[in-house]
Amino acid sequence: MSIPKHHPDPAMLVEFSAGTLGTAQSICVAAHLHFCEHCRNEVLRLDQIGSQLLSQSEPETVDSNLFDSVMSKIDELPEEQEIKFDKEDLRFPLPVAKLFNKAEVVPEWKKMSSSVDVAQLVTGQSDYEVALHKICAGGKTPKHSHSGKEYTVVLEGSFSDESSVYSEGDFILRKEGDEHQPMGAQNGECICLSALEAPIKLSSPFGFLMKPWLRLNPM
């Protein structure tokens, strides 16, 4: 496994560690951490801030029955149902494996262009559209610009654009107005996780008349 060269902004890691990062971004950060020992250690150190603040908190008396209540719940705990992952599932980071391989309805790959397939993931939030993209070897995507933020993490293989080559674990943030033309590597297909910010909030009373926004940007 190569060492990722593109990392999330430290502010994102702080919010991840503090637990204030949105679901979609958290999935992307977790996917990056799967590949990046450097950032994993950084998060471990960041967790120590929370730990210190917790241990310095002014203790608050808890209800005198709380301990007994916890103990009786412990005695009634059902056996933990573990989801079994095989090796094939775990080639992806765990949250992706759960959302893709182990989803109640396994997402389908759909053709988006001659060289790109996409599979939408159900993540229980609507601020970002989270999906997997598969670019075939040497596949060219159309040049496009972004209408909102997009986070991308390479899960398998590599792709390149005008500015760099991105390999497994690389974390890429595209901002509004960025323009680029990603291209799959020649030597094999590339699978990426991406979270694309919803450009329009359907807040108007006629929102239902508008189509749910369509993903036009492949990467």
Next chain:
Amino acid sequence: MLGTKIANFENKPKPSAKMGVLNSEKRSDQWSLLLVDVGLNRSRKSFAQLFAHFAPLLKSFAQASRHEGWFPGLSEDLVQEVMIKVWQKAAGYNPEKASATTWIYTVARNCRIDMLRRKSNTQHLPLENEDFWHEPDEETPVTLLRQKRSEDKVQASLAQLPPEQDEILRKVYLEGKSHAEASEELGLPLGTVKSRVRLALQKMQILVAPEFRDELL
């Protein structure tokens, strides 16, 4: 970090169940030893001691929350949920990796997010927050010594942060504000909030540029 590496942990030499046997590679603080005892021996006595120490801290942590949708009545629910998780997951606690306090903080953070998500979501998210902290199996262990040193550094330097940096970290970690929300509340530009956080992290030597990874600490 949370119970997902049980198999690996079993392969390592087991931490002595007899407490008090210490050497440089064992974590020796009282809470970590108790937590290991709960994990290995399902000791209710040790669990009771952990509860007596952590439940009041966790309640205080819960009461500090200013998350949207959070109200003080949830505090003891959170304490209860966290302590049950501690019991369930204790076998996965790896004292080489983190102190018991840090581990319990991560359990509390994850439970808090899951509780908030359950309250606010109409759609079901098939993930629990601890899934985000799953570690791949080929993990190279961070040595305890290095880990300890960084904990001591964070502890010592957190106490010496200028008030404006301390304030923001508290807002983020305890109240659960994003950088953007903190900037709005404090009437500061987002850039200022981010740079204060970054200065604090540099002081605590938490941030290390990727190119220096090998010289870490």
